[in-house]
Amino acid sequence: MSANLTPLTPPTEARIQEIGSAEVLVGIPSYNNADTVAHVVRAVSVGLAKHFPGRRAVLVNSDGGSSDQTPAIVARTAIDFEHLFIADQQSILHRIVTPYHGIPGKGSAFRTIFEIARRLNARACAVVDADLRSISPEWIELLLRPILEEGYDYVAPYYLRHKYDGTITNSLAYPLTRALYGRRVRQPIGGEFGFSGALAAHYLDQHVWESEVARFGIDIWMTTEAIASGARICQSFLGAKIHNPKDPSADLSAMLTQVMGALFALMEKHEVLWSRLEGSQPVPLFGFTYEVGVEPVHVNMERMVLHYRQGLTDLEPIWRQILADDTFAQLRDLQGTSNTDCRIPDELWVQVVYDAAIAHRKRIIRRDHLLKALTPLYLGRTASFVHATQGLTSVEAEQKIEALCHTFERMKPYLVERWQPPAPQPAAPALLHHTSTDAGGDHE
């Protein structure tokens, strides 16, 4: 056990002493989720009782100071097991409801969950968001069983989503993570994850908890760190993800800053690893996959294109600093086109992302300004994607995303050449006990 223990409140310490140890642990980070948290607690409780009846299980709620009674709801939510045909509930589900210490944010909530998992010596853990509406007991099985019975260290979620749902994932997080680290994790910033106790301990030992990771970017950090540490990773098909709606546009810039900032910061940390990799490997997928109709998403494409055009005009001096001359020239050529013809093709988008990563590394301008200045470019790219996939089925749209991923991989030398080569170092040691060979060789 590491000497650097994360501080917990005295009641939580006492509760851990009381429980002693646990085999499985499910964490729910929360902040003002009174509307939905009871459903999540019920799904987790039923999932544990139904699928892991004989295992000593703990549910941990790590709360960020909710003012709407969220922790109280977690503590008192009761489940009628008989009506769910669960008669042989062998193990009592222990609950720990605790506030977290540190910088406010989901990352700090996760840190507390990891620490409790370490103290309880948990073998398998899962985290699920407290605002989920579509979570079912099967999610718990799908997130924990690959750890307990298949020997995996990290389980990423795989959702059924509308083709226009999760555009940051589709145009940035997934293709970039895949091209850099060579693993096809379709939802690297999904929000629901399963992980082994060893990986939780590894996460705790990283010195990131006073950085921005503690505030945001925890999802992409967990996925990247799992890949980089040599953990065995897989995915589980969870079906549709429906959660309380976030403001669709007001926080876009902040969201983009979170994801891009974390991705670029991790690129610096793991440059020795990704600069040597080529192509990508598929990641095993568990669960019964199916197709269902998802609710249509209305998109105001013209507004996005106008946003992009304004960026091209007003942010020109900043974009000129961030982007390579050729990249900016291609973007500028789009200025004369009509709104319907104003599209950022795959190659150009990849160049933009790679140029931005290099500028971020070289600190060409203040990093927060750089990341926020990319918002109109992202909207331009999203409009292009929407335009290209109008009338296509989800499967066909997925093929477009696949093509974008291939472009990211094909153009990786563009990034490696411009990224200042790191000093020769020995290969990063595998921090966990496995090697990532489970998917079979499919390097391209």
Next chain:
Amino acid sequence: MSDFINQALLGPLELLGRQVLTVLPNVLAMGIILLGGIFTAWALGSFSERLLRVIGFDHFCDRVGMNAALLRGGVKTDPSRLVGRGIYWTVIVMASIAALGALNLTPINQFAQSLLAYVPHLVTAAVILLAGYFLSNFVSQAVLIAAVNAGLPPARLIAACSRWGIQVLAAAMALEQLGIAQHIVVVGFGITWGGIVLAGAIAFGLGASDLAKELLERRLINRSKANPDDDLHHW
């Protein structure tokens, strides 16, 4: 005759000689101080310039937009050399004042003292101007990006206003520090700034009341109605 020669010719010459002998050490001291000052100025200027080059000061200035600003002002010298020359001339001026002080002449001493007393104000004013310049650059860039991301059409105008607002404020503070027309600067700045704010408020309130209403509604009542025709989920 010899008395006449002694009194009329040798006396003044002896007096002059004594005076020269009295002043000569001071003149020598002035020369030594000047020479020492020139050497120190050269050494300090060169050393500072080289040190700044080694630590990447030019690159830093390039990043914060200082090089571009210098170019806009017709200055093609790089920042490290500029600082080096600045240090050189500062030491030369200080050495000159000290050298003049070595002559021990009352009017020159008074002049040197008043000049020395003014130096802290000069330094403070320079620091204020420099800080104002950096702050205005930072704020205007942040405002420009935020305004573009918010979809405000006059984004560049808003950013330019924030830049010039801060630079004018810094200039007013620097002038006040230098003691140049203190009251006029403060009053003039207050009237101008107050007028701009009042004009902006009236223009926004009367000319763009619908926009003001929409903005407030969006901010205070229901943020999720910001784009009712777009339900794209980016995350």
